[in-house]
Amino acid sequence: MEFQVIAKDNQSKARAGWLQTDHGLIETPIFMPVGTVGSVKGVNQEQLANDIQAQIILGNTYHLYLRPGTGILERTGGLHKFMHWDKPILTDSGGFQVYSLNTIRKLKEEGVEFRSHIDGSKLMFTPEGVMDIQRSIGADIIMAFDECTPYPCEFEYAKKSMQLTHRWLARCVKHKNESEPMYGHSQSLFPIVQGSTFNDLRKESAEFIAGMDCDGNAIGGLSVGEPAEKMYEMCELVCDILPADKPRYLMGVGTPANILENIALGIDMFDCVMPTRNGRNGMLFTTQGIINIKNKKWEDDTSAIDEGLDCFASRNYSKAYLRHLFSVNELLGLQIASIQNLSFYLYLVKEARKHIITGDFCSWKNSMVKQVSQRL
Numbered sequence: 001m002e003f004q005v006i007a008k009d010n011q012s013k014a015r016a017g018w019l020q021t022d023h024g025l026i027e028t029p030i031f032m033p034v035g036t037v038g039s040v041k042g043v044n045q046e047q048l049a050n051d052i053q054a055q056i057i058l059g060n061t062y063h064l065y066l067r068p069g070t071g072i073l074e075r076t077g078g079l080h081k082f083m084h085w086d087k088p089i090l091t092d093s094g095g096f097q098v099y100s101l102n103t104i105r106k107l108k109e110e111g112v113e114f115r116s117h118i119d120g121s122k123l124m125f126t127p128e129g130v131m132d133i134q135r136s137i138g139a140d141i142i143m144a145f146d147e148c149t150p151y152p153c154e155f156e157y158a159k160k161s162m163q164l165t166h167r168w169l170a171r172c173v174k175h176k177n178e179s180e181p182m183y184g185h186s187q188s189l190f191p192i193v194q195g196s197t198f199n200d201l202r203k204e205s206a207e208f209i210a211g212m213d214c215d216g217n218a219i220g221g222l223s224v225g226e227p228a229e230k231m232y233e234m235c236e237l238v239c240d241i242l243p244a245d246k247p248r249y250l251m252g253v254g255t256p257a258n259i260l261e262n263i264a265l266g267i268d269m270f271d272c273v274m275p276t277r278n279g280r281n282g283m284l285f286t287t288q289g290i291i292n293i294k295n296k297k298w299e300d301d302t303s304a305i306d307e308g309l310d311c312f313a314s315r316n317y318s319k320a321y322l323r324h325l326f327s328v329n330e331l332l333g334l335q336i337a338s339i340q341n342l343s344f345y346l347y348l349v350k351e352a353r354k355h356i357i358t359g360d361f362c363s364w365k366n367s368m369v370k371q372v373s374q375r376l
Contacts, residue, residue, distance in 0.1 A: 001140070001188040001215045003247050011362040013239060013266035016353045019216075019247055021140040022185035023080065023088045026055045028247060028268040029352055031259065031345045032090060034276070036060045037067065038083045041276045042331075042338040045085050051311050052342045053350075056087060056140075058271045061133050062094030062125075066118055070136035078138025078183045090271075091139035093130050095192070095220070096252065099148040107147065109164070127171035131179065138183045143218060144172040146192040151226040158196035162205050165194045173212060188215035190249060193238050196221060197230045206241035216247040216269075223252030223272070232261055239266035256285055256348055256372040260365050263352050275345050279337035282326050285344045289374040291319070293337065298323045305336070311343040348372070 005017040019026040033040045033048065035057045040048055048054045059079055064070075068082075076082040079089055098105055098112045105114035111126030127145045134142040146165040149158050169191045181187050191209045195201030209217050219238050222231045235250060242248055249269035250262055259270050275285065282294040287308030291298070298319040305322060306314040313336045325333030351368075355361040 001186065003216065003245065005244070007357045009264070009356050009361040010359065012264040012365075013236075014263050014352070014356050014361050014365075015266065015268070016356040017247075017268065019268075021056075021088045021188070023086060023140050024055070026088055027350075027353060029259075029263045029349045029356075030055055030269055031349045032056050032058045032269065032271040033342050033345075034058050034271055034273045035083075035089075036273075037063045038079055040338075040342070042280065042335045043276075043342065045083065047339060048085075048342075049087065051313065051339055053346050054087070054342070057085065057089055059089055059091045059137060059139060060094065060097065061091050061130060061137065061143075062097035064091075064137055065094070065133050066116055070133055073138070074136050074182065078136075080138060080183075088141070089137075089139040090141040090249075091134050091137050091143065092251070093134070093143040093145045093192075094125060095143075095146040096148050098125060099150070107164075109167075111145070111168075112147075127168040128175040131172055131175045134187070135179060135182050138181070138185070139187065140185065141188050141190060141216065142176075144169045144189060144191045146194060146220060148221050148224065149194065149196045151196065151221075151224045153196045155196075155198055155201075158194075158198055158201055161196075162194045162201055165192065166205070166208050169209070169212060173214070190214060190216045190218045192218045192220040192251070193242070194221050195234075197226055197234060199233075199237060202234050202237050203241065206238045210242055214246075216249060217242045218249040218251055219267075220251045222250065223254060228258060228261075231258070232265060235262055235265045235267060256345070257369045259345070259348060260352065260369050260372075263349070263356075264362070264365055270349070275341035276338045279341040280334045282337065283341075284322075284337060285341050285372065286376075287344065287347070287372070289372060289376040291376050293319065293323050294326050295323075305340055306344065309340070309343050309347055311339065313339040314343055 002020040007016040130145040284291040286306040301319040355364040
């Protein structure tokens with residue numbers, strides 16, 4: 001994997017660059033649609049590539065391990081071939097999913113023992129096992145196994161958790177270096193900075209992760225309920241420590257405003273379920289602001305969903321038609337809303353990149369944050 005910064009903003013820490021993988025080039029800053037089980041909900045791969053213009057998507061180790069399982073993935077040549085997606089893929093290690101199973105998990109030095117949410121069977125994730133699973137999946141970027149702490153969190157718990165994450169990382173790196181990719185393309189490992197919202201822990205974790213000299217670095221544990229101001233504070237601290245010549249990935253974030261503010265702090269990569277999840281509930285993110293398409297005010301509005309986007313669904317379906325689809329529980333409505341929101345998120349990072357390159361990112365960002373956050 002190769003990463004290069006091609007432009008920096010003079011009034012912030014925002015940067016534009018590109019990330020080269022064996023499955024293609026990724027222009028940064030970038031947003032990654034979440035395809036947890038090998039599918040971005042409600043959207044097919046042709047729409048992802050052509051309408052939404054996604055450059056990379058995310059899959060999840062925990063869910064793919066349970067279904068369809070590594071055996072099927074290996075027999076079909078990995079996730080790229082299984083889901084017919086020839087662009088880059090990143091896999092989350094499953095640490096966040098195991099965190100969400102906190103009532104049915106047991107944390108040990110060896111790894112995490114938990115029960116499947118599907119059939120209750122007892123399972124074990126170890127750093128080595130998670131590396132093996134991600135080898136079987138075949139993602140271009142794979143994540144180290146970590147423990148994600150909740151918010152709020154006691155300092156001592158956060159410290160012990162961070163130290164465990166660091167020990168697990170050393171095991172991930174060792175095991176990855178002792179194994180080979182399965183499908184003829186390289187895989188890059190990203191470790192994850194933890195430490196909750198404690199400055200000294202985040203600093204210690206960022207320094208440890210930077211010292212591992214991996215291909216890129218991630219920041220975790222900042223989409224678990226903490227105030228946005230704390231998220232920004234932690235990101236600014238960590239970005240000042242993580243190497244500038246490697247991509248920085250903020251996991252699970254967030255709203256359009258969150259993404260813009262974190263780009264200004266030096267983040268390059270994002271993912272979040274919000275565009276598709278909120279879209280399925282009738283909330284549309286548009287270039288003009290936020291729309292609740294279920295509201296009666298859109299019943300007779302025959303204007304396009306979003307003229308500001310170069311996307312078939314956004315330009316060719318009206319707000320009235322989309323509201324009608326939601327009112328009759330038509331599945332097409334969920335699909336159109338998901339395409340709209342994902343297209344908007346990809347548009348947002350593409351515009352950010354353009355304004356970083358042209359040198360007016362900060363003024364554009366400040367006005368854009370207000371515009372995209374207003375409710376119409």
